[in-house]
Amino acid sequence: MKKVSLKDIARMVGASPSTVSFVLNGKATEMRISDKLADKILKVAKRENYQPNNVAVSLRTGKSKIIGLVVDTISGNFFASLARIIESEAEHFGYKVIYCSTGNEIKKARELLGMLYQYHVDGYLIIPTEGLEKEIENLSVNRKPLVLMDSYFSGTNLPYVLVNNYQGVSQAITHLIEKGYRKIGFVCNDIPMIQMQERKRGYLETLQSNNIPFNKRLLLETGYKDPEQDIVQNINTFILKNKPEAIMFAANYLGVYGLESIKSLNLSIPGDIAMVCFDDHEIFRLFSPSITSIQQPVEAIAKLAIQLLMQQLGKIEIKDTVSQVEVSPVFLLRNST
Amino acid sequence: MKKVSLKDIARMVGASPSTVSFVLNGKATEMRISDKLADKILKVAKRENYQPNNVAVSLRTGKSKIIGLVVDTISGNFFASLARIIESEAEHFGYKVIYCSTGNEIKKARELLGMLYQYHVDGYLIIPTEGLEKEIENLSVNRKPLVLMDSYFSGTNLPYVLVNNYQGVSQAITHLIEKGYRKIGFVCNDIPMIQMQERKRGYLETLQSNNIPFNKRLLLETGYKDPEQDIVQNINTFILKNKPEAIMFAANYLGVYGLESIKSLNLSIPGDIAMVCFDDHEIFRLFSPSITSIQQPVEAIAKLAIQLLMQQLGKIEIKDTVSQVEVSPVFLLRNST
DNA sequence: TTGAAAGCGCTAACAG
DNA sequence: CTGTTAGCGCTTTCAA
Numbered sequence: 286m287k288k289v290s291l292k293d294i295a296r297m298v299g300a301s302p303s304t305v306s307f308v309l310n311g312k313a314t315e316m317r318i319s320d321k322l323a324d325k326i327l328k329v330a331k332r333e334n335y336q337p338n339n340v341a342v343s344l345r346t347g348k349s350k351i352i353g354l355v356v357d358t359i360s361g362n363f364f365a366s367l368a369r370i371i372e373s374e375a376e377h378f379g380y381k382v383i384y385c386s387t388g389n390e391i392k393k394a395r396e397l398l399g400m401l402y403q404y405h406v407d408g409y410l411i412i413p414t415e416g417l418e419k420e421i422e423n424l425s426v427n428r429k430p431l432v433l434m435d436s437y438f439s440g441t442n443l444p445y446v447l448v449n450n451y452q453g454v455s456q457a458i459t460h461l462i463e464k465g466y467r468k469i470g471f472v473c474n475d476i477p478m479i480q481m482q483e484r485k486r487g488y489l490e491t492l493q494s495n496n497i498p499f500n501k502r503l504l505l506e507t508g509y510k511d512p513e514q515d516i517v518q519n520i521n522t523f524i525l526k527n528k529p530e531a532i533m534f535a536a537n538y539l540g541v542y543g544l545e546s547i548k549s550l551n552l553s554i555p556g557d558i559a560m561v562c563f564d565d566h567e568i569f570r571l572f573s574p575s576i577t578s579i580q581q582p583v584e585a586i587a588k589l590a591i592q593l594l595m596q597q598l599g600k601i602e603i604k605d606t607v608s609q610v611e612v613s614p615v616f617l618l619r620n621s622t
Numbered sequence: 623m624k625k626v627s628l629k630d631i632a633r634m635v636g637a638s639p640s641t642v643s644f645v646l647n648g649k650a651t652e653m654r655i656s657d658k659l660a661d662k663i664l665k666v667a668k669r670e671n672y673q674p675n676n677v678a679v680s681l682r683t684g685k686s687k688i689i690g691l692v693v694d695t696i697s698g699n700f701f702a703s704l705a706r707i708i709e710s711e712a713e714h715f716g717y718k719v720i721y722c723s724t725g726n727e728i729k730k731a732r733e734l735l736g737m738l739y740q741y742h743v744d745g746y747l748i749i750p751t752e753g754l755e756k757e758i759e760n761l762s763v764n765r766k767p768l769v770l771m772d773s774y775f776s777g778t779n780l781p782y783v784l785v786n787n788y789q790g791v792s793q794a795i796t797h798l799i800e801k802g803y804r805k806i807g808f809v810c811n812d813i814p815m816i817q818m819q820e821r822k823r824g825y826l827e828t829l830q831s832n833n834i835p836f837n838k839r840l841l842l843e844t845g846y847k848d849p850e851q852d853i854v855q856n857i858n859t860f861i862l863k864n865k866p867e868a869i870m871f872a873a874n875y876l877g878v879y880g881l882e883s884i885k886s887l888n889l890s891i892p893g894d895i896a897m898v899c900f901d902d903h904e905i906f907r908l909f910s911p912s913i914t915s916i917q918q919p920v921e922a923i924a925k926l927a928i929q930l931l932m933q934q935l936g937k938i939e940i941k942d943t944v945s946q947v948e949v950s951p952v953f954l955l956r957n958s959t
Numbered sequence: 960t961t962g963a964a965a966g967c968g969c970t971a972a973c974a975g
Numbered sequence: 976c977t978g979t980t981a982g983c984g985c986t987t988t989c990a991a
Contacts, residue, residue, distance in 0.1 A: 290968055301978045306970060317976055339740040340686075341968035344677045344983050359705050359721070365697035369725065381737050383720040384696070388706065400718050403676040544908055568905050571881055627984060638962045643986060654960055678984035681967050 289333045297333070298326050305330075309337070343405055351381050352408040352594065353401040355394070359386045362537060362566050363435070363581060364412070370587035371410065378591075378600050380407070389510075391416040398424070408594045410434060415477055430597035432590045436480040437609070444597070444608035446589040450480050450563075453579040453614035454487030454533065457561045460577075461531045462495050464622055466559055469497075470529030472520060472539050474509045484535045484563060502527050513542060520546040524558065531559035531622065537566040537578075544572065559622045574620035585612045626670045634670070635663050642667075646674070680742055688718050689745040689931065690738040692731070696723040699874060699903050700772070700918060701749070707924035708747065715928075715937050717744070726847075728753040735761070745931045747771060752814055767934035769927045773817040774946070781934070781945035783926040787817050787900075790916040790951035791824025791870065794898045797914075798868045799832050801959055803896055806834075807866030809857060809876050811846045821872045821900060839864050850879060857883040861895065868896035868959065874903040874915075881909065896959045911957035922949045 291309070295302045305326050307316045313323040329335075343349045352375055356364050372382045385401065387394035391414070398420050401409065409424060409431035411417075418438045424431055425443055433445035461469050471488045473481055485504075492499055505523045507516045520543055524532070534540035540562030552558050554574055562569060562578040569576035593608055595601045628646070632639045642663050644653045650660040666672075680686045689712055693701045709719045722738065724731035728751070735757050738746065746761060746768035748754075755775045761768055762780055770782035798806050808825045810818055822841075829836050842860045844853045857880055861869070871877035877899030889895050891911055899906060899915040906913035930945055932938045 291970095292968070302969075303971075303979080304977055307977095310970085319976065322977085336736065336740055338681075338742075338968050339737070340677055340681045340742055341983090342970080344675075344681050344967090344985090345969045345971090347983080349677075359696065360699075360702035362697075365702070368696050368723070372723065372725075381722075381734075383722065385718075385720065386705070386709065388709075397718075399673065400676075403673055405675075405677055541904070541908065548908070548910060567878070568908060571878065571885070571905060571909075573885060573910070628986095629984070639985080640963080640987075641961060644961095647986085656960065659961085675984050678967090679986080681969090681983090682985045682987090684967080 288338070289335050290338065291335070294326065294330050294333065294335055298322075298329050300326065309335075347405060349405045349407055350379060351383060351404075351406045352410060353406040354382055354384045354410045355397060355401070356384065356386050356412045357389045357414050359384060363564060363583065366583045367434070367587050370584050371591060374588055374591040378595055378598075387414060387417075389414060395420055402429075408432075408598055410590055410594065412436065413438065413478070430594055432593045432597075434586060434590050436478045439479055442609075444593045446586055446593065446610045446612065447480060448581045448586065448614050449611040450483035450614075451487040451490075453563055453616075454484045454535070455491045456614070456616050457533055457563070457577075457579050458488055458491040459495070460616070460618075461533070461559065461561065461622060462491075462497070464531075464559070466531040466622075467497060468500075468503065468528070468530040470503045470505065470523065470527065470532040471535065472505045472507065472523070472532060472543060473535035474507050474539065476509050481535065488533065488535075503529055507539065517542050517546050517549070521550060524550060524552070529558065531555075531561070534560065534562040537562055537564040537569075540564075540576065540578070541566060541568060544568070544576070554621045561622055565617060569619070572621075576621040577619045578617050580615040580617050582612050582615055625675070626672050627675065628672070631663065631667050631670060631672055635659075635666050637663065646672075684742060686742045686744055687716060688720060688741075688743045689747060690743040691719050691721050691747045692734060692738070693721065693723050693749045694726045694751050696721060700901060700920065703920045704771070704924050707921050708928060711925055711928040715932055715935075724751060724754075726751060732757055739766075745769075745935055747927055747931065749773065750775065750815070767931055769930045769934075771923060771927050773815045776816055781930045783923055783930065783947045783949065784817065785918045785923065785951050786948040787820035787951075788824040788827075790900055790953075791821045791872070792828045793951070793953050794870055794900070794914075794916050795825055795828040796832070797953070797955075798870070798896065798898065798959060799828075799834070801868075801896070803868040803959075804834060805837075805840065805865070805867040807840045807842065807860065807864065807869040808872065809842045809844065809860070809869060809880060810872035811844050811876065813846050818872065825870065825872075840866055844876065854879050854883050854886070858887060861887060861889070866895065868892075868898070871897065871899040874899055874901040874906075877901075877913065877915070878903060878905060881905070881913070891958045898959055902954060906956070909958075913958040914956045915954050917952040917954050919949050919952055 291305050292302050295305045304318060307313055308318055308323045308326045309330060375382050385397045387397055394417050409429060411433050412435045413433050433443055435447050437445035473485055489499055507519055534543050554560055562576055565578045565580040569578050589610055596603050628642050629639050632642045641655060644650055645655055645660045645663045646667060712719050722734040724734055731754050746766060748770050749772045750770050770780055772784050774782035810822055826836055844856055871880050891897055897913060899913055902915045902917040906915050926947055933940050
């Protein structure tokens with residue numbers, strides 16, 4: 286039982302492959318195929334359960350109707366919610382989505398991008414990681430539609446959409462200050478990407494504009510690749526040595542580790558120490574006390590990203606020429622501050 | 623700047639496409655191509671950064687070196703950890719993985735499977751959902767290598783690998799009984815798939831074999847598609863009305879909802895109510911008190927699934943003919959019981 | 960030791 | 976209104 290091909294259909298109907306192709310692609314009227322023939326073709330195709338061979342279509346047309354979504358890790362909240370929305374948005378335009386995760390390995394990332402390229406995906410949605418700059422630049426040079434999310438490379442002109450990291454942190458720190466906290470710690474990681482830099486800048490400048498001198502001992506930079514154990518340990522000593530009244534964690538996984546640390550230290554939130562986290566997590570809502578956090582407007586990000594991509598794919602007209610957009614975060618006031 | 627094709631290379635070197643193809647596919651010696659020519663071809667290909675067009679290769683050979691992983695929802699712990707391992711295992715065999723999520727919509731699931739089929743993925747890893755039986759059966763009939771995970775359809779002979787659900791629940795319930803609890807509630811959902819049925823059976827039979835009469839008011843079956851709010855509300859009234867001394871949740875998302883409910887009821891764990899959950903979740907480890915749970919051996923599941931798939935793909939020899947395997951769960955004793 | 964040629968399944972320009 | 980034909984880029988048989 287082999288799959289029926291377009292040619293098979295043609296033979297059965299007694300028409301030529303091209304005619305069948307036109308009919309099946311809805312170009313029957315355009316090409317002025319007689320209704321009779323068109324109907325017959327449609328009927329036979331249906332009866333035989335004809336499925337076009339997309340590989341052949343792709344080879345011929347150079348289009349695949351697939352967009353590739355490349356992320357560092359598919360675990361993780363942010364990605365999980367992102368993926369669902371992106372998928373359904375893409376569907377509106379007739380595109381399918383395939384996911385690839387790089388596991389934060391530059392080598393693997395390169396391979397994956399290569400694979401997507403070789404399979405001729407029509408567009409790329411990428412959460413960029415350190416070291417991937419050249420490859421991404423390359424896609425762009427080859428005129429591949431692409432949109433970056435969550436971060437971007439400064440100095441390039443690639444389209445991106447991300448949350449306003451500076452604003453989010455600034456809001457949180459201001460909130461802490463208003464609540465009377467002065468000794469505010471900040472725990473971030475050493476990723477050199479723009480989003481983390483912006484968060485750090487948010488911390489520093491907001492302190493400054495509130496006339497609170499920056500104490501560098503209150504800034505903890507953890508290694509991104511360090512094992513969980515080590516990071517929790519670092520946070521432990523950080524808290525013990527510097528006794529911050531409040532801590533802001535610059536990423537949700539850091540907040541989770543922070544929770545672990547605070548728990549192991551037997552400190553109470555917000556009594557002994559207040560906390561707020563950038564990027565929400567299910568745990569923060571459930572925890573007792575619930576944890577105040579800065580939520581990324583995932584839905585908006587996803588929709589905008591697809592929009593920018595579809596513009597490049599010529600699927601929607603370009604309303605405005607802005608292709609680099611930042612969206613406002615959502616401040617979720619809970620009980621940890 | 624167009625991509626260089628194999629033909630381009632041939633022209634540059636002054637050889638025929640077939641010769642180039644042989645060399646590039648490592649069949650140079652087999653075909654007795656002279657070393658000189660082979661070297662030259664390799665060098666030029668490298669210089670020109672030749673990348674084969676996989677679409678063309680796939681069309682020609684009917685193989686894609688891709689396996690499709692179809693899950694219900696891409697969020698979720700279980701899947702997230704599964705994916706990572708599957709990916710790296712597949713890599714050993716030279717396969718790439720693409721993910722698709724069905725969002726638990728049968729229509730979308732069908733489309734996705736169709737897409738994978740049309741793109742000629744070489745193998746399928748599927749977490750089956752209700753209603754997908756015929757499509758999956760169909761793949762099998764068409765001799766597509768495939769392995770089910772997490773669940774399966776009784777009455778079919780498809781290969782699968784999943785945790786021993788019965789054993790996991792039985793172990794947990796036994797534990798509760800040993801701890802002295804008698805009024806043990808069980809919260810599951812209404813998915814008619816085998817894994818949930820097995821968990822329910824584990825509950826029922828373990829009570830029975832311990833001479834605890836089954837009280838059907840202690841069994842709560844929640845709608846899988848119900849919104850979170852409703853389910854939490856259901857759990858609330860379930861607890862209030864029936865006052866179980868302990869509850870087992872049959873899935874990790876249910877456990878999380880349970881936590882919410884218990885929190886909103888202001889009950890203490892395990893003082894007022896003990897709890898244990900099937901399928902671990904990061905929250906359970908972090909929560910105060912930490913929540914006892916039954917962990918799925920994700921790594922073992924992933925590795926076995928790939929193994930079964932590679933057997934079908936002829937990539938490894940078949941050691942034993944067992945293609946339906948259950949693995950033992952891991953009991954994680956924590957502080958909620 | 961190498962090359963010519965056919966063809967995977969489809970689309971689209973061009974000819975009737 | 977419909978069919979012929981030429982490929983998309985690659986692999987592989989067969990012939991030289």
